[in-house]
Amino acid sequence: MKDGAAVPRTLSAFITVAIKGGIRDRVISAILVVGLLLLLTTPVVAVFSMRQVLALASSYSLSIISLVGLLLTLSMAISLVARDLEQRSIYTVCSLPISRSSYLLGKFLGFAILILLAVAILGCFSAGALAVLERIYPPERPFAWGGFFLGLWFQYWIFLIVGAITVLFSTVATSNFLPLALSVGIYFGSYSTEAVRYYLQSGGGEDKLSPAVKIFGKLVYWILPNFSAFDLKTEIVYGLALSGKTVLLTQLYGFAYLGIVLVLAMIAFSRREFL
Amino acid sequence: MKRIVLLLPFLLLFFGTHAALTSLRDSRPPEVRLGFFPPAPVVKALSADQYQFISQLITLKCLFYFGTLVDVRKQMPDWLRLQRALYTASRLDPYNMDAYYFAQAILPWDAGKPQEAIDLLEYGFAHRTWDWYLPFFLSFDYAFFMKDYNKAGEFLTKAAELNPRAAWFATLAARYYYEGGKTALALAYLRELIPTTRSEAIKKQLLIRAEALERIFQLEEAIADFSKRFHRAPKDLQELVDVGILDHLPEDPYGGTFYLDKQGKVRTTSKLAFGKGSRGGHKN
Numbered sequence: 389m390k391d392g393a394a395v396p397r398t399l400s401a402f403i404t405v406a407i408k409g410g411i412r413d414r415v416i417s418a419i420l421v422v423g424l425l426l427l428l429t430t431p432v433v434a435v436f437s438m439r440q441v442l443a444l445a446s447s448y449s450l451s452i453i454s455l456v457g458l459l460l461t462l463s464m465a466i467s468l469v470a471r472d473l474e475q476r477s478i479y480t481v482c483s484l485p486i487s488r489s490s491y492l493l494g495k496f497l498g499f500a501i502l503i504l505l506a507v508a509i510l511g512c513f514s515a516g517a518l519a520v521l522e523r524i525y526p527p528e529r530p531f532a533w534g535g536f537f538l539g540l541w542f543q544y545w546i547f548l549i550v551g552a553i554t555v556l557f558s559t560v561a562t563s564n565f566l567p568l569a570l571s572v573g574i575y576f577g578s579y580s581t582e583a584v585r586y587y588l589q590s591g592g593g594e595d596k597l598s599p600a601v602k603i604f605g606k607l608v609y610w611i612l613p614n615f616s617a618f619d620l621k622t623e624i625v626y627g628l629a630l631s632g633k634t635v636l637l638t639q640l641y642g643f644a645y646l647g648i649v650l651v652l653a654m655i656a657f658s659r660r661e662f663l
Numbered sequence: 664m665k666r667i668v669l670l671l672p673f674l675l676l677f678f679g680t681h682a683a684l685t686s687l688r689d690s691r692p693p694e695v696r697l698g699f700f701p702p703a704p705v706v707k708a709l710s711a712d713q714y715q716f717i718s719q720l721i722t723l724k725c726l727f728y729f730g731t732l733v734d735v736r737k738q739m740p741d742w743l744r745l746q747r748a749l750y751t752a753s754r755l756d757p758y759n760m761d762a763y764y765f766a767q768a769i770l771p772w773d774a775g776k777p778q779e780a781i782d783l784l785e786y787g788f789a790h791r792t793w794d795w796y797l798p799f800f801l802s803f804d805y806a807f808f809m810k811d812y813n814k815a816g817e818f819l820t821k822a823a824e825l826n827p828r829a830a831w832f833a834t835l836a837a838r839y840y841y842e843g844g845k846t847a848l849a850l851a852y853l854r855e856l857i858p859t860t861r862s863e864a865i866k867k868q869l870l871i872r873a874e875a876l877e878r879i880f881q882l883e884e885a886i887a888d889f890s891k892r893f894h895r896a897p898k899d900l901q902e903l904v905d906v907g908i909l910d911h912l913p914e915d916p917y918g919g920t921f922y923l924d925k926q927g928k929v930r931t932t933s934k935l936a937f938g939k940g941s942r943g944g945h946k947n
Binding site: 436437438439440441443444447448450451454455528529575576579580583615619621622625626628 | 704707708709711712713715716719723726756758759760761764765791793794796859860861862865
């Protein structure tokens with residue numbers, strides 16, 4: 389057993405290791421650079437709009453942040469545990485008097501800090517481009533900067549949840565491909581669960597589908613994260629009102645979901661046998 | 664050196680095929696060139712959070728397609744495919760103003776699909792409740808194309824509520840609805856739209872349309888003058904020149920010829936659209 393002070397120390401050591409690993413990774417740096425270069429093209433794309441230059445610009449830059457962030461998340465999260473397994477450094481870690489949960493949590497927190505930095509850098513670039521465009525092409529309604537940063541924050545939470553899911557699969561899988569494929573599948577599926585639920589509730593869904601399919605649909609809605617709730621692009625791009633209750637509930641829901649996935653990952657990792 | 668020699672045949676093949684491929688692709692029928700867009704629910708389900716940007720991409724593709732075909736090549740686009748693409752864009756992102764603006768610029772006029780434009784605009788106004796342009800467009804379409812002056816009035820009131828700038832148009836519209844002067848109404852509408860149009864392809868189309876309407880308006884005024892002087896309608900437009908009211912007959916910028924129909928209304932053989940193959944072009 390570890391004493392009270394040792395746990396934070398171990399945790400911070402793993403956070404540092406994860407951050408250093410991420411910074412050294414050339415693939416991650418390359419993805420970030422590509423993202424920044426793409427964001428530089430925002431004004432070029434936006435001027436093609438007939439009536440909503442800023443809306444097109446913000447939609448384009450948020451799409452880039454979402455895609456680049458997803459690539460960063462997957463490449464970072466997949467290497468968090470899998471790299472130690474591949475390089476067999478996990479054996480050394482396991483032989484030390486530290487808990488596997490501390491190892492996993494430390495690594496994940498390192499990943500969370502790196503992703504936050506990446507989203508902040510991409511967000512600042514994007515905000516700069518949007519601010520310039522806002523001056524050149526003043527929109528009919530003032531651009532919702534608060535909504536923009538809130539949207540980026542929730543986008544960050546999507547990356548955290550996807551990262552946690554990837555880590556969960558990494559703790560049980562024996563290859564890199566399976567966690568990657570499952571995480572990508574869950575990412576795309578999680579944007580559709582709400583639409584599926586609406587369909588099941590609609591007249592068409594009620595009449596056409598068997599009870600088993602309906603139960604399965606509801607189950608999937610509860611199991612997969614509802615990323616549609618985190619997607620505030622429409623509100624940001626068109627400056628629509630956001631209720632405080634929605635924001636708070638979404639945040640709490642995201643926190644709860646992330647917690648569940650991380651705890652499951654810790655349980656799976658602590659039970660895994662390394663031979 | 665060997666590598667450069669190896670590169671040469673590939674470069675030759677590349678330049679040889681690239682030009683040929685470009686001209687081959689340019690010669691594809693309009694139906695193929697816009698491409699196929701799956702229904703909005705399918706795109707939404709497969710595109711995660713990218714559906715909004717995809718909606719804008721579809722609209723931009725429609726604009727480029729229209730600009731290249733009509734503005735550069737003077738060919739008729741596939742209106743039905745354009746209408747469907749804009750429908751998909753609006754269902755993917757109901758707030759996408761570019762889709763509604765483009766639909767209003769082409770569907771009721773060139774494509775002869777005012778009802779389809781109205782359906783799209785009403786869907787847009789249900790979402791963009793703050794945007795005065797949508798009820799403004801709707802009021803014009805209802806008055807000018809559908810002759811439903813009650814509906815036109817309703818939407819004009821909504822537009823004026825959202826933006827007092829629309830109020831001047833309401834006064835003008837009321838007078839023209841009363842007098843039945845559709846050409847002047849369309850001219851007033853176009854004059855409001857042209858200065859705020861950013862797309863050069865659309866702006867060019869609107870300017871040509873305004874020019875044609877101005878000439879029709881000039882002919883209508885000359886007919887009114889003729890009727891006042893001679894207490895009868897002219898037999899044809901040439902009579903306006905013969906009696907000295909007009910120096911010469913104006914030319915239709917769409918390449919058609921103005922004429923008087925049996926009801927004594929000014930018409931043009933071009934139906935205010937480029938190309939003889941115009942499907943359901945607008946009757947001025």
